[in-house]
Amino acid sequence: MTDAHLDIRQVTKTFPTPEGGVVVALDSVDLAIAEGEFFVMLGPSGCGKTSLLRCIAGLEYPDSGEILLDGSRIDDIPAYARPVNTVFQSYALFPHMSVAQNVAFGLEMERLPKNEIKSRVAAALEQVKLTGLDRRKPTQLSGGQQQRVALARALAKQPKVLLLDEPLSALDLKLRRGMQVELKRLQRETGITFVFVTHDQEEAMTMGDRIAVFNEGKIVQVGSPQEIYRRPVNGFVADFIGETNLIKVTVGSGGFIFPGGGVLARELLAEDCEVPAAGECLLAVRPEDFELVDTDAAVVGEVVDVIFTGGLIRLHVRAGDQEIVAALPSHGVVVPAVGDQTRLRPITKAARTVGS
Amino acid sequence: MSPVTTSRPRRRLVNLSNFPLFRGTSIAVLVGMYLPLLLVVFYSFNQNRLAQIWTGFSFKWYDFVFHNDDILRALKNSLIVAVVATILSTLLALGAALGMLRMARSGRVFAWGLLGAPLLIPEIVLAVGTLGFFLTIKVPLGHVALILAHTAFCIPFALLPIRARLAGLDAAPFEAATDLGANEWQILRRITLPLLAPGILAGALLAFAISLDDFITSFFIAGPGATTLPVYIFGMIRSNVTPAVNALSTLLLIFSATLLLAVYLLNRIRRSD
Numbered sequence: 033m034t035d036a037h038l039d040i041r042q043v044t045k046t047f048p049t050p051e052g053g054v055v056v057a058l059d060s061v062d063l064a065i066a067e068g069e070f071f072v073m074l075g076p077s078g079c080g081k082t083s084l085l086r087c088i089a090g091l092e093y094p095d096s097g098e099i100l101l102d103g104s105r106i107d108d109i110p111a112y113a114r115p116v117n118t119v120f121q122s123y124a125l126f127p128h129m130s131v132a133q134n135v136a137f138g139l140e141m142e143r144l145p146k147n148e149i150k151s152r153v154a155a156a157l158e159q160v161k162l163t164g165l166d167r168r169k170p171t172q173l174s175g176g177q178q179q180r181v182a183l184a185r186a187l188a189k190q191p192k193v194l195l196l197d198e199p200l201s202a203l204d205l206k207l208r209r210g211m212q213v214e215l216k217r218l219q220r221e222t223g224i225t226f227v228f229v230t231h232d233q234e235e236a237m238t239m240g241d242r243i244a245v246f247n248e249g250k251i252v253q254v255g256s257p258q259e260i261y262r263r264p265v266n267g268f269v270a271d272f273i274g275e276t277n278l279i280k281v282t283v284g285s286g287g288f289i290f291p292g293g294g295v296l297a298r299e300l301l302a303e304d305c306e307v308p309a310a311g312e313c314l315l316a317v318r319p320e321d322f323e324l325v326d327t328d329a330a331v332v333g334e335v336v337d338v339i340f341t342g343g344l345i346r347l348h349v350r351a352g353d354q355e356i357v358a359a360l361p362s363h364g365v366v367v368p369a370v371g372d373q374t375r376l377r378p379i380t381k382a383a384r385t386v387g388s
Numbered sequence: 389m390s391p392v393t394t395s396r397p398r399r400r401l402v403n404l405s406n407f408p409l410f411r412g413t414s415i416a417v418l419v420g421m422y423l424p425l426l427l428v429v430f431y432s433f434n435q436n437r438l439a440q441i442w443t444g445f446s447f448k449w450y451d452f453v454f455h456n457d458d459i460l461r462a463l464k465n466s467l468i469v470a471v472v473a474t475i476l477s478t479l480l481a482l483g484a485a486l487g488m489l490r491m492a493r494s495g496r497v498f499a500w501g502l503l504g505a506p507l508l509i510p511e512i513v514l515a516v517g518t519l520g521f522f523l524t525i526k527v528p529l530g531h532v533a534l535i536l537a538h539t540a541f542c543i544p545f546a547l548l549p550i551r552a553r554l555a556g557l558d559a560a561p562f563e564a565a566t567d568l569g570a571n572e573w574q575i576l577r578r579i580t581l582p583l584l585a586p587g588i589l590a591g592a593l594l595a596f597a598i599s600l601d602d603f604i605t606s607f608f609i610a611g612p613g614a615t616t617l618p619v620y621i622f623g624m625i626r627s628n629v630t631p632a633v634n635a636l637s638t639l640l641l642i643f644s645a646t647l648l649l650a651v652y653l654l655n656r657i658r659r660s661d
Contacts, residue, residue, distance in 0.1 A: 081399070090566075091566070110566075110571075111567055112568075112569045112570055112571055113569075118563075120563070122558070123560075124558075124564035125564075126564070126565070128582045136576070137565070138568030138569055141568055141569035142569060185564075185568065187567075189569070362517050
């Protein structure tokens with residue numbers, strides 16, 4: 033890709049451990065992010081997503097590889113000279129400065145004229161709805177307000193790329209939902225490329241135009257939330273994004289033989305996934321993709337638990353040596369009770385192979 | 389405030405106040421600490437030439453102190469030495485603390501030990517050493533020698549609060565400053581120094597108090613023209629103890645109490661800000 037806005041090429045980053053070993057935080061990572069994109073880097077803690085963010089910011093330097101912004105290398109210039117800004121997880125506000133002074137700091141470093149600084153600070157504070165609090169000290173603000181100051185401080189610089197390092201992780205759920213919506217709005221309004229790091233898959237799905245799923249220093253999959261949810265490339269992604277059943281099946285002549293003896297016809301599998309000719313493989317099926325059937329069941333087993341969750345009823349079914357979770361609509365079906373034998377099948381083209 | 393404040397009894401391993409001698413010991417210690425000070429203040433208003441025989445109230449010894457050229461000269465020497473040594477030692481301690489940040493862990497521990505060790509070395513040893521050193525490299529005894537010696541022994545004291553403050557600082561604001569476009573010099577001026585200010589102030593005050601108070605080193609290094617106040621007071625009581633010594637001591641007491649109060653108020657203003 034040559035038209036990438038932010039282009040990460042073969043970036044590797046290692047850290048020494050206190051015991052004298054080496055931890056590979058990033059292992060030859062390639063990634064191309066387009067201009068004006070809301071890009072989410074998702075993964076469990078220690079997967080390398082924050083290391084990559086810090087390499088882009090210039091707070092860490094990659095061991096090897098290149099980072100290009102609009103075609104020119106930025107990985108060798110110091111953090112203070114890069115046209116990217118960061119919203120830190122801990123907010124990192126300057127405790128000795130007022131809200132307005134915090135937001136003005138980055139602009140003063142650019143030696144902008146006083147009146148321009150003033151108007152840009154006011155505009156940034158208005159953008160994050162903090163007008164009127166400019167004389168307060170950070171300690172006099174709530175966590176949510178501090179978050180907004182951190183955001184205004186970075187946005188005032190009008191960066192080409194805004195990096196956000198788990199910015200919402202310290203907020204409570206309600207505040208967090210509100211900020212998610214607001215961050216999306218800010219990104220649309222400013223048109224700035226956002227690179228957002230999170231370990232929360234729900235947050236990633238809500239916010240991202242595209243998501244990169246990280247695991248153990250590598251990018252496992254890049255795609256839109258729908259692609260990643262519907263077409264996970266392997267068991268890790270299927271399991272990490274949303275809830276999924278990973279079912280060990282045997283490939284037979286008639287189709288896939290489930291634990292417990294049920295068979296799923298080959299034609300019912302999603303079209304674009306590889307099927308081994310024989311042997312065992314893993315099938316991924318979302319709980320909501322099961323339906324109750326009378327004949328041709330893939331899952332035949334005893335109901336061990338029934339949980340009512342409102343719109344859906346969750347059935348835990350023991351099939352052979354595996355417990356499978358199905359989420360069925362709570363209306364219009366006769367729900368089996370604990371101890372009943374039941375028959376389930378993935379709806380057409382919902383089950384996918386995800387390797388073995 | 390919540391109306392249902394339940395105060396749990398504080399758990400202690402040993403409740404000392406139950407011991408029979410606790411009250412008596414506490415009172416004795418406090419009397420031992422503060423009675424001498426009260427006596428100094430009391431006898432400073434004594435009319436009699438002999439300090440310990442009370443004959444009547446008088447301000448004459450204060451008048452004597454304020455008009456005695458020798459005392460005023462000694463006070464001036466003390467203040468000059470203390471002010472210059474405070475500035476120099478605080479700057480050097482600040483530089484050392486910031487410099488140590490860049491060192492590897494092992495080097496930092498070593499450097500800190502090297503700079504902190506004089507706190508545990510008996511001052512008489514340092515004083516003898518300093519005198520010998522100055523005589524060897526031919527630094528004439530007097531103001532300059534005094535300032536150099538005071539600066540040296542004040543550095544560990546100035547370093548203590550600065551380093552404590554530095555250790556308590558979070559790295560995040562510094563990263564944020566870099567990210568917002570500040571170079572190292574701008575970070576030092578706009579972030580590091582303001583955040584360290586309380587530690588620097590505390591370090592400077594400690595250094596000032598230690599320098600003003602110093603007797604042993606000053607006694608060895610001062611030479612004839614640069615007598616400091618503690619050295620002069622020692623000379624006064626050797627000849628005879630007049631209430632003038634008490635008056636002078638009372639003035640010093642008021643001075644240090646004022647300084648202490650000023651720091652306390654300054655901290656309160658800073659916190660409520």
